[in-house]
Amino acid sequence: MKLYDSRMAPNPRRTRIFLAEKGISVPTEQVDIMAKQHKTPEYAAINPFQRMPALVLDDGTVITESIAICRYFEALQPEPPLFGVGAKEIALVEMWNRRCEIEFFAHVAAVFRHQHPAMKELEVPQVPAYAEAMRPRAIRFLEFMDGELGKREFVSGDRYSVADITMLCAVDFMKPARLAMPENLSNVRRWHAAVSARPSARA
């Protein structure tokens, strides 16, 4: 088994944090996305979409999409559960993970991809007007989450889950995207400090 990983990007970080929370270690190969190593024919043979990360199983099966890789390990090793237990919690973790992706992470990524000078050759064409339109939506989601995190400890409930991992990686991706965290969101800041203090955050 081999995990193709990239230190710089937020999606591979989701998988690394997930594995650290599970206490699972996987042989890893680094792919330097700023040097466009993921755009080589060698990597395209592994993932035709040339995105990171990718997991190659011993039988040659390739699993891409960070959350699909996480689900593979959740099925192999259910403890500690990071996708919920029982129908209601499973649904709520999926809902919050998707809300964090669709209503926040995607917007932060859009700001980065469509406005950052470093992405000029990787996102063609850049559409700065789209980045501008998504910028306030990212901030609105943080304001919404501040209310939610006033009611409970973690993003999807009282248990740390994959939704916290997605949200942590997305919040930390605001810095390269040049989005500032509003000062007054004390619940988001409390939550961010707590999940950042877990050893997995440094994975």
Add this chain to the structure above:
Amino acid sequence: MKLYDSRMAPNPRRTRIFLAEKGISVPTEQVDIMAKQHKTPEYAAINPFQRMPALVLDDGTVITESIAICRYFEALQPEPPLFGVGAKEIALVEMWNRRCEIEFFAHVAAVFRHQHPAMKELEVPQVPAYAEAMRPRAIRFLEFMDGELGKREFVSGDRYSVADITMLCAVDFMKPARLAMPENLSNVRRWHAAVSARPSARA
């Protein structure tokens, strides 16, 4: 239990097809999105993101995001399995469902939301340049899938899954988005005819 459903939109259709494949019937209330019923304070109290569908459980818990609702019913009634069985199949279904969402459905939706006159008041601001940038990516994914569907019966393998449901709803959403299916994609057309002929497609 009550499902807030909308006949016109592709995401509620994903949930309806999923329930039909499971043989599950849920009390439903229609929300007319063209009449902006999902933008009322009444619906915002159910789903603050004012998107469709939403499932309200008997204890008052609200589950939004079509795939989260599907996972709720998969956990309650595993047969027939639509999210895979065993670590590898579970991961591959998740991967293909996400590829269909991220590399295709999102692009078709972007073309619709950012270019269709009917969306002028619902997608503010519309960014037509973004729709234009996503248009060729949607077509490229169909060309890629044509190669994949030459190797197997369904999107994620030899078993019908939620990835087929996502892809079917996204392909059929090309029509309102005014995207034309290329003539020469015979494997995609074979697959589309087969999944459209299942009784669930009319749900």
